[in-house]
Amino acid sequence: MSDDDSAVARERVIESMEQSAEVYGLSRSAGRIYGVLYFASDPLSIPELVEETGYAKSTVSNVTRTLSRIGLIHRRSSEGGGRRVRFEAEREVWFILQDVFQQYIQREVQTTLRTIRRAEEQVLAETREQERVRNLRETYEDLEEIVQLASEYSAAELREALETYER
Amino acid sequence: MSDDDSAVARERVIESMEQSAEVYGLSRSAGRIYGVLYFASDPLSIPELVEETGYAKSTVSNVTRTLSRIGLIHRRSSEGGGRRVRFEAEREVWFILQDVFQQYIQREVQTTLRTIRRAEEQVLAETREQERVRNLRETYEDLEEIVQLASEYSAAELREALETYER
């Protein structure tokens, strides 16, 4: 429970975020930068992030841009309208996961579904191919609906919906 | 609705699978090989897949191994116990997605949760850090439960569970 232990523990969590970042298709640096911001008491500027993470200024600049774009961190135009930019982590992790769901999964499912539907019209009727495409479509229609609904619920709601469901 | 249209439509769907493969962390070749097998009338051997996909024999060999390992395709030891191996696609797409869920997401969530819990014990009590870690843990506990339950349901069940839920 010392200060040191605390720092080590924090470091472990940040490493874990580096790991998770890869799963979400982000770089390890993105995971670390998010992690540092997640635990920071105040929003940090780019030089401060350079100091904390050891990454080059250019890397921090690029990564913060991507993270801002996808909503994992927020740009805080500093007080006084100065040039200095500060970044703050979005700490509602569920929001982030919802975003990933919407921007990533949902988009992927929808474009796939469009392709499948178009293909289903063009494929020869009464063939095995038609049946295969139809099966694909049906699963993806379920999937689209699931992803749509899941992205609207909070984590607690989603959990309850699944826990209380009686088959 | 000509034979040609049908072939084009099929090609489009396969291209879409190439795309999806990347999202699941697989190579484009894996997506194409799965796609070809998905539409094939019978299980295909490696030389046949080479013919259909244009990939080198070695590539097909390696990719089929990975796809078999993660359950997207199945090795059919050919009739007569000969050397010739044939592959068949797992066409229950939902099974595949469940597998991804279990092997990928669930595993990721669980290891992260372990790290977070350990960190929560080591972090200094009554600090901002502790609160942050606790929030993280609570979200991930919901997430673990959600993923666990979701992986047990069929697509239709999952859809119904969400559709019928009243907040």
Added chain:
DNA sequence: TGGTTTGTTCGGATTGAGCCGAACAAACAG
């Protein structure tokens, strides 16, 4: 048996992602 087909394994070429440092632009301080 010798030749052919099938499948795996290896080294190497190519490509893209991630990160860095340097150059630049913009704001600020004195």
Added chain:
DNA sequence: CTGTTTGTTCGGCTCAATCCGAACAAACCA
């Protein structure tokens, strides 16, 4: 105005993934 701090952009380096071809091993065929 001059020097400093901050942030972005650019080219280049490194490394890992992907894929290929060649060599090899194993089964089959005539």
